[in-house]
Amino acid sequence: MPIQVFIAAIAVSASIPILWWSLASNRTRSKPLNPSQPSSGNVSNTRQLMLESGAGQRVVLPAVKALGATLLRVSPVGWADSLRRRLVLGGSQVDNYALERLFAAKFALGALGFLLGLFLLSDASSLRRFLLGTVLAVVGFMIPDAIAANRGRKRQEQIEREMPDTLDQVTMSVEAGIGFEAALARTARTGDGPLAAEINRTLREIQLGIPRDDALRKMADRTDVSDLDSFVLAVVQSEEYGIPIGKVLRVQSDELRDKRRQRAEERALKIPVLLIFPLVFCIFPAMFIVLLGPAAISIMGTL
Numbered sequence: 001m002p003i004q005v006f007i008a009a010i011a012v013s014a015s016i017p018i019l020w021w022s023l024a025s026n027r028t029r030s031k032p033l034n035p036s037q038p039s040s041g042n043v044s045n046t047r048q049l050m051l052e053s054g055a056g057q058r059v060v061l062p063a064v065k066a067l068g069a070t071l072l073r074v075s076p077v078g079w080a081d082s083l084r085r086r087l088v089l090g091g092s093q094v095d096n097y098a099l100e101r102l103f104a105a106k107f108a109l110g111a112l113g114f115l116l117g118l119f120l121l122s123d124a125s126s127l128r129r130f131l132l133g134t135v136l137a138v139v140g141f142m143i144p145d146a147i148a149a150n151r152g153r154k155r156q157e158q159i160e161r162e163m164p165d166t167l168d169q170v171t172m173s174v175e176a177g178i179g180f181e182a183a184l185a186r187t188a189r190t191g192d193g194p195l196a197a198e199i200n201r202t203l204r205e206i207q208l209g210i211p212r213d214d215a216l217r218k219m220a221d222r223t224d225v226s227d228l229d230s231f232v233l234a235v236v237q238s239e240e241y242g243i244p245i246g247k248v249l250r251v252q253s254d255e256l257r258d259k260r261r262q263r264a265e266e267r268a269l270k271i272p273v274l275l276i277f278p279l280v281f282c283i284f285p286a287m288f289i290v291l292l293g294p295a296a297i298s299i300m301g302t303l
Contacts, residue, residue, distance in 0.1 A: 086145070088222055089152030091194055105144045113140030155194050156224050162195040163227045164256040171249040180235075180245055181206065198222065213239065227256055 083102055092098055117133030166187055173183035181203065188199040198219050205215040213236045220232040231252050238248040 083145070083148070086148040086152050089156060089224055090148055091151075091155050091197070102144055102148070106141050109140035109143050110137045111140075113137040152224075158193055159195045159198070159223055160225050160227060162191065162193050163225065163231070164253070164260050166191065166195055166199075167231060167249065167253045167256055171246070171253045174246050174249055181212070195228075227259065230255075 080099060084099060087098055087102070113136030114133040117136040118129050120132060169187045169190070170180075170183045173186055174180060178186065184199050185203055188196045188203065190196075191199075202215045202219045205218065206212055210218075216232045216235060220229050234248050234252050235245065237243070238245050
């Protein structure tokens with residue numbers, strides 16, 4: 001093994017526990033300053049407060065933020081909007097700092113993949129090492145995108161599963177004489193999934209003065225579930241045309257139950273097709289070996 005590769009491996013191995021210690025180390029936090037109390041000589045100044053914080057807050061986080069901000073400025077606008085949309089679908093409170101961290105993670109994983117490709121084929125030619133490093137860099141660069149997309153997809157599927165039961169609760173509450181917003185609040189208190197979180201966020205926006213129609217539209221924009229879009233559109237139209245909200249919710253509830261039954265039937269019809277591949281490639285070969293193996297051995301012994 002070349003001495004350069006050996007030294008690099010030792011450096012990487014030593015840097016991992018040091019980085020972990022610097023990020024996970026617990027420092028004693030000073031008590032918050034109280035303006036009502038008179039200042040004394042033992043009050044820590046700003047420099048002392050900064051030094052008492054961990055190395056992650058003093059060094060790593062500012063460096064990550066600066067790197068992500070630089071990458072965010074030079075990246076195409078459409079690409080940044082696409083990443084922002086994935087973060088929104090995943091339930092993140094998206095701001096510039098969230099995008100900066102995502103861009104920094106993409107760059108760090110891409111650089112790590114490129115260096116790993118160079119070290120894996122240290123004895124190969126420069127072209128093969130460069131090609132492997134490029135492939136691993138692309139894979140590492142796309143890993144955060146895949147994680148964000150997978151998180152958003154699972155969250156949207158969970159919202160879709162929770163929609164029928166949630167709408168049933170809202171419908172029953174409204175038909176019992178409770179107001180629409182109170183019914184939403186009551187339903188959100190009994191739930192703990194992403195749909196309940198979105199409803200709570202919508203109710204907070206309404207309390208801050210945002211019109212109810214706009215708050216509901218924003219909730220639909222933060223998700224990618226067609227059932228929720230239909231529900232929001234029906235509620236908005238009922239207010240515009242003066243249709244009783246109870247009747248609209250009952251129609252929507254019945255429709256969502258029908259859709260859920262249709263989706264269950266569709267999944268059930270797909271099961272025989274999905275079972276073909278394990279039957280052909282896993283179960284049938286084992287059965288053929290058990291059933292025809294002894295006969296084949298006997299025939300070979302006879303011949």
